Amino acid sequence: MKKFFVFLLGLWSTSLLVAQRTFPVNGVADERSSAYAFTNATIVKDGQTTLQKATLIIREGKIVAVGTSVSIPRDAIVIDSKDKYIYPSFIDIYSDYGIPAAPRAPAAFDFRAPAQLASNQKGAYNWNQAIKPEVNAANIFVADEKTAKPLRDLGFGTVLTHQKDGIARGTGAVVTLANEKENFVIVKDKASANYSMNKGTSTQSYPSSLMGVIALLRQTYLDGQWYKNKPASEGVNLSLQAWNDNQKLPQIIDASDKWNDIRADRIGDEFGVQYIIKGGGNEYQRIKEVAATKAPFIVSLNFPMAMDVDDPNDARLVSLADMKNWELAPTNPAAFEKAGIPFCLTTADLPSVRDFYTNLRKAIDNGLTEDKALEALTKTPATLLGVYDRVGSLEAGKLANFIITTGPVFSAKTMIAENWVQGDRYNVKEEAWSDVTGIYNLTINSNGNTATFPIDVKSATQASVISKDTLPARISYNGKIVSLSFSPAKRGRSSYRLSGVANGDTWNGNGEDTSGNRVSWFATYSKATTPATDTSKKRLQIASSKVTFPFDGYGWDSLPTQKDLLIKNATVWTNEKEGRLENTDVLVKNGKISQVGKGLTAGAAKVIDGTGKYLTPGIIDEHSHIAAVSINEGAQSVTSEVRIADNLDPEDINIYRQLSGGVTTSHILHGSANTIGGQTQLIKLRWGVDDEGLKFKGADPFIKFALGENVKRTTSTSNNRFPDTRMGVEEVLNDAFARASDYQKALKGADAKNTRRDLELDALVEIMNKKRFITCHSYVQSEITAAMRVGEKYGVRFNTFTHILEGYKVADKMKAHGANASTFSDWWGYKTEVQDAIAYNAAIMNAVGVNVCINSDDAEMARRLNQEAAKSVKYGGMSEEEAFKMVTLNPAKALHVEDRVGSIKTGKDADLVLWSANPLSIYAVAEKTIVDGIVYFDRDRDSQLRKSITAERNRLVQKMLGEKRAGMPTRPAEASYQKVLQCGDHAEEEDDEVETK
Structure with missing residues (x-):
């Protein structure tokens, strides 16, 4: 029945x-239980x-x-x-339900206007308006039935809501989605402390970069610890007080990217905090590193939509990585489950909450189990928020x-x-x-005439008339009201139109027949429908792309491993006293150069034939800006607290491209936007590793300084940041070292424990103690001389002057000071400061006795630094070997790593390049580039990869086209861009106002 x-x-x-409430009732109370x-x-x-x-x-x-x-x-x-x-x-742990949006800058905000250097927030709050831990969601929450209903319709009953604005965002509140007054839906008023890696609506100039955001977070942790003792010098700081109060709550940070997940976790580790991390949907690409954070995660179901790639001109601009991510993104939740990482699911980031179930089922089709999905929507978020005793x-x-x-x-x-x-x-x-499905006997009465039709009701919106020909019918049923229309003939132009009410297994009502006459009708349930066997193949978007390292066409299915190598019979440029050795072998064991000589025995080593080829040390680029998310933190004159290491990008394709040009080590510098910029990072181009794996372990730390036009912003029409002149630049240096001197004394003084830890001054103290070294952007002889004088005043040496296009004028002073030079081979005339540049600069400085390097400062030029070195053979008559040292051994000396790299010598790192011809020739190409004994670039492999990339792109294009043909939603094709960062790139100014060298 x-x-x-x-x-x-x-x-x-x-x-x-x-129970009784404090709110009065205007009328008769109706307290039912x-x-x-x-x-x-x-x-x-x-x-x-x-x-x-x-x-x-x-x-x-x-x-x-x-x-x-x-x-x-x-x-x-x-x-x-x-x-x-x-x-x-369900519980959504990442929401802004009922929270008013933070006020944004006016739409007509003029980015050429003077920078906002100070916070515009009134009151006893933090100096930076992106730090606002004092914001409490419970204080600004307003229940919103219009927003709550779509979430309830999906099955959600509770959310953690907070204001999604700023770096430190304040507290979140656990609230239910009941249509009640705010007092009665707040389950926990302070349930979390929320953070992000985006400054949000703040119009304050600092921070302007990812590394600035990280530095600000780190400094705020230190400031909070310092404020616990209520230092008189700070007075009342309501933000720091709230920051400290919030530390006992669950800590949630919006990282929104797989690499930011890891960056955020490192901040937490530094200060003993285990964040709950909101990911970016691409964690499956580095799930091993993500699992190593030991953090719980919040996982969005916002999967990218297929692109419309019908037009091949559009399709060619879409990167393979973006197409692969479209296919693989639905595997992200399952990757968390397989890796044993606790996680919650959220509706956050979905274009529409109506996509929730579609995407959740897509995730289940791609490996997420239903049990884990339920847990991620109930128990896990409730447990993380400490409300499992109430919900979940x-x-x-x-x-x-x-x-x-x-x-x-x-x-x-x-x-x-x-x-x-x-x-x-x-x-x-x-x-x-009501389970409405089944066979109903429909009887229609019209003027004493009766017509009977069996109706097969498949759902509340789908039915058909059973006859010789199955006839489609339109039905609408909501549990109480039913309407039905159909034509009794296969090609009939007129229809019965019926409506009525449902009463148990019987429906009845009135309507019109095919001639428009009034009729009465009733339908009774007859029997259950025999389900038809579904012979159609279930349509699933199952991913077949491979995760590679990096997530790019040129990545590895699995990272290459270190192997013993024997490179035989090559012309070896040692860069040592032995010079060039003809028909010589080099044996590599455990990532080190084991032997150099003739007729070496391979043993278990892989043999590489070097006959007719040249083997050199790997090229070292002393001045590079690749492999970083941001380069400049230019909002202040001194930003020595920021670190390039905090925002390395190990998937920058320029790593691979430069390996193809023989580069094995790069010095990644902060830009030249301010007098004292950020801390640099020396990396080895280990293509495929994570950011930590890029770092050149054990190398001395450096920092970027800058002089001249970029710093004083000569070309800017709206600069309000000190300094405006070269004299001001000198005084910034004086002031910074004077403050650092006072800070160092305080740290060593009787009240050291109450001295505020300052990350900016920490780096300067390291310089003064010869634990960190300066590389300085420079052009004009007068400011170079002034900088050296300031350094000598404080016992500080400028380790390297980079660019240094007037170095030939002050080479003697540089040698006396102990400075290295890192210059361009033949650049001049691109701005006022370089009008006196000459192509003989490097050779002249070298002749005076300065250690000279040729650098790139340019992602494209770095692929041919061998040719840049060759130019000094022409300009200055340098020998081939001395010229080549300017991109190998000399930068190794400037960077204090000559004991590890820069020459071919027993015991050194096996960073080697096998060239097809003399490396100073324009016809030479790097056939193999080896770092630590691992072949990271092989020209034969590269040729095969290009073919596989073409095939994989075509497969994915066809799959996207299939989505469109199947009627699935698509979005316009979007070109995949990568901005190549330069010295002067930063957020405050337009590119045409910034000198880029």
Whole structure:
């Protein structure tokens, strides 16, 4: 017999008042306390416990009992829930529900206007307006039924909400989605402390880079610790007080990218904080490193949409990485599950919350289990927020937050009938209470004539008339009202149009026949439909792309490993006293140069034939800006607290490109936007490793200084940041070292424990103590001389002057000071400061006795530094070997790593390049580039990769085209751009106002 449930709708809509409230009632109080018993249901208490034919009892907004043999209270309204499932309502841990958006800068904000150097927030708050831990979500939360309903319809009953603005965003509040006053829906007013790696709506100039954001976060942690003792010099700082108060809460940070996940975790590790990290959806690409953070994660279901790549001119601009990410992004949740990483799922970042189930099912199709999905939407977020005693499962004493469904909740055919939040019923699909499917006998009466039709009802919106030909019918059913229309003939132009009410297994009502005459009708349930066998193949977007390292066409399926190598019979340029050795072998063991000589025995080593080829040390680029997310933190004159190491980008394609040009080591410098810039990072071009793996371990740390036009911003029409002149630049240097001297004394003084730790001054103290070394952007002889004088005043040596195009004028002074030079081979005339540049500069400085390097400062030029070195053979008559040392041994000396790299010598790192011809020839190409004994670039492999990239691109293009042909939504093709960073690139100024060298 057909099952159909009818309830007293008035009782369902009763609002449960949970005891006396302070709010007065304008009228007669109606304090009802109703109990409900949901019987015969399949109750999923949590991800591990499912009860069959069980009962759930609620009273006054809470669960009273759950089980298979519970006593039903006499006053309970009994709701037979046979064939229904009851689940705990979902929890979204990352939301801004009910929170007003932070005010943004006016749309007409003039980016050429003077920079906002100080915070514009009024009151006793932090100096930086992106740090606002004093914001409490509970104080600004307003319940919003319009926003709550779509979330409830998805099955959510609780969210953690906060204001998504700023670096330190304040606290989040756990609230339910009940349509109640704010007082009654806040479950926990301070449930989390929230952070991000984006300064949000702040119009303050600092920070202007990712490394500035990280430095500000680190400094704020230190400031908070210092403020605990209430230092008189700070007065009252409500932000730091709130920061300290918030540290006891769960700490959530929005990282929004796989590499930022790792960066954020390092900040947390430094200060003993375990963040809950909101990822960016690409963690599957580096899941091993993500798992190593030991952090719980918040995972979005915002998967990229297929692009419309019909036009080949559009398709060619879409990167392979972007196409692969489209295919593989749905595997991200499953990657977390397989790696054993605790995670929550969120609706955050979805273009529309209506995409939630579509994308969740796509994730399940790609390996996420339903049990883990449920846990990620219930128990895990509740546990992380410390509210599992209130929500997250169906247990006595918890809030009555649950959903009633027609089947397993993640099944495509399942409907959510209702969502109960705090004991209040919210209808989602009322028709879901009735299983409407089946065969009905329809009888139509018209003027004494009767017509009978069997109707096959497949769902509340789909039906057909059973006859010789199956005839389509239109039906609409909501559990109470039913409407039906169909034509009785296969090609009939007129239809019956019927409407009426449903009463159990019988429907009846009125309508019109095919001639427009009024009719009456009734339909009775006859039998269940025999489900048709679905012979169609289920359409799934199953990923078949491989994750490579890096996530690029030129990446590795698995990272290459170190192997013993024997390079035989090459012309070896040693850069040592032995000079060039003809027909010589080099044996590499354990990543080091083991032997150099003739007729060496290979043993177990792989043999590489070097006959007719040249083997050299790897090229070292002393001045580079590749492999970094940001280069300049130019908002202040002194930003020695920022570190290039904090925002290395190990997937920069320029790493691979420069390996193809024989580069094995690069010195990644901060830009030239300010007098004292950030800390630099020496890297080895180990293509495929993570950011930590790039670092040249054990190398001395350096820092970038700058002089001249870039610093004083000669070309800017709106500069309001000191200094404006070269004299001012000199005084910035004086002031910085004077402050550092005072700071160092304080650290060593009697009140050292109360001295505020200052990351900016820490780096300067390292310079003064010869633990960090300066590389300085420079052009004009007068300012070079002035800088050396300031350094000597404080016992500081400028280790390297870079660019140094007037170095030939002051080479004697540089030698006396002990400075190295890192210059261009033949650049001049590109701005006022270089009018006196000459191509003989490097040779002249070298002749005076200065250690001279040729650098790139340019991602493209770095691929041919061998040719740049060759120019000094022409300009200055240098020998080939001395010229080549300017891109190998000389930069190794300037960077204090000549004991490791720069020449071919037993015991040194096996950083080697096998060239097709004399490396100073324009015809020479690097055939193999080896770092630490690992072949990271091989020209033969590169040729094969180009073919596989073409095939993989074509496969993915065809798959995207298939999405479009199948009627799936697509988005316009988007070109994949990469900005190549330069010395002068920073956020405050337009590129045409910034000198780039």
